[in-house]
Amino acid sequence: MPMPPRLSLLSRLIDDRDGAVAIIVILVAVPMLLAVGASIDFIRAYNSRTELQSAADSAVLAAAAKYKSGMPEAKIAKTIDAFLSANGEFETAVAGKPEVASDESELCLDVTDAVPTTFMNLANIQSVPIGIRSCAALPGVKQLEIALVLDVSSSMIEENRFTPMQTAVAGFLQAFSSNASLVDKTKISIVPFSSRVNFGLPNTGWLKSYNGTAAVPKRWTDPKSVYTSSSYRLSYWIDGVTPVMSTSKNYYWMGCVEPRADVEVRDNGAIGDGMGDAPPGTSAFVAMDANPKSGTSFCPPPVTPLTGDFAYLKKAVASLTSEGSTRLDAGVVAGWYTLSPKWQGVWGDQSSPAPISDSVHKVMVFMTDGEMNTKYEPNDKFDWICSQTQSSACNAFATAAMQTACTAMKKSGIEIYTLSYSTDADVVNIRNCATNTAHFFTASPATIKTVYETIAAAIRGDTLRLTQ
Structure with missing residues (x-):
């Protein structure tokens, strides 16, 4: 009996199932391979x-x-x-x-x-x-002005802190001179301080006669007439004008002035505007020689005003010497002089501080390894600021004056970093001078280079960063 047609077809499909599976596999494999390949x-x-x-x-x-x-x-x-x-x-x-x-x-x-x-x-x-x-x-700061205020008192060399500091500051300068986005927009001043601050002989026009002495002492213009011993050698600062008489141990620089606060205390018994930023045309300076008991104090090398000449700045740092006591207040105010818009044209056109604006970032980096060290012995070296308080209380008086200047600088828009460079430093007051606690650093000879690198990075900020 013949099979029904449907059963006959089913039988054939069953008999040919191997071929059918192969076709199905091929049909499925092609898109799978394409998917894997994709x-x-x-x-x-x-x-x-x-x-x-x-x-x-x-x-x-x-x-x-x-x-x-x-x-x-x-x-x-x-x-x-x-x-x-x-x-x-x-x-x-x-x-x-x-x-x-x-x-x-x-x-x-x-x-x-x-x-x-x-x-x-x-x-x-x-x-x-x-x-x-x-x-x-994009670099948000159109112009940077930085004052590097450096303690060069005797303890810096005596405690082997001086050379590491010079290396660290040279590295700080390199951080800006090697940055293509900032090198043309950055000016830096170098402000060494110890017993006094030195404006150098190019700026003797800022001085006035005082206390029966000439505005410009003969010791400055004719140092050989005072330092007559053959043990003294005459040389000059890198400005080619400011002289120094040196021996194998000591440096006697010419050009230092009495702090304005000292003159005010001597004249009036109190500090008036002496911790401000008035230019010399408003308030002339007095040569340190006008104070007979301070005139022989060690004087640091001259201030280098704002400049974008990094080769000159590096040479200035390498040429520094270390001697003298520590007048923190004098260093702070001198740093302000190099940044204050009131001093426009005073230092010279190329070193003129810019006006305060959103396009200018003004910064002071203040470093010291000590605490305030005024001289208050009437029979020895004597700082006029101690005229009313001839005791250790004068240090506190001068420190309070320093804080007055720090506060005024911050209010004017100047950012302040401070660096305590030894366990002997006045940490509390150095920290209080800073913009905030995050702007205060401690360092040792082993870490000072890293600290200056950190401060340089903080000042540069995120000038080169991806935002997306």
């Missing part, structure tokens, strides 16, 4: 996108480092294209127009590319498009 292509595209992001980030950071206000778009693009083309993997990458924020706070860039496919090419998909966006902060 995932491989997408992984390659993802890796390329990551590499493109890194290359674009580097290009944007480089452009940000060279950016100056109002720079043409073409010049920014040239830097970016140079960085991208230097990376051979992205020869086909297309960079969009550099975008500078309206407030010049940020630089952004869009970059696109296409990654060729291998497996997806079977489905007629030749490439996978990739795109990234990279943004970097």
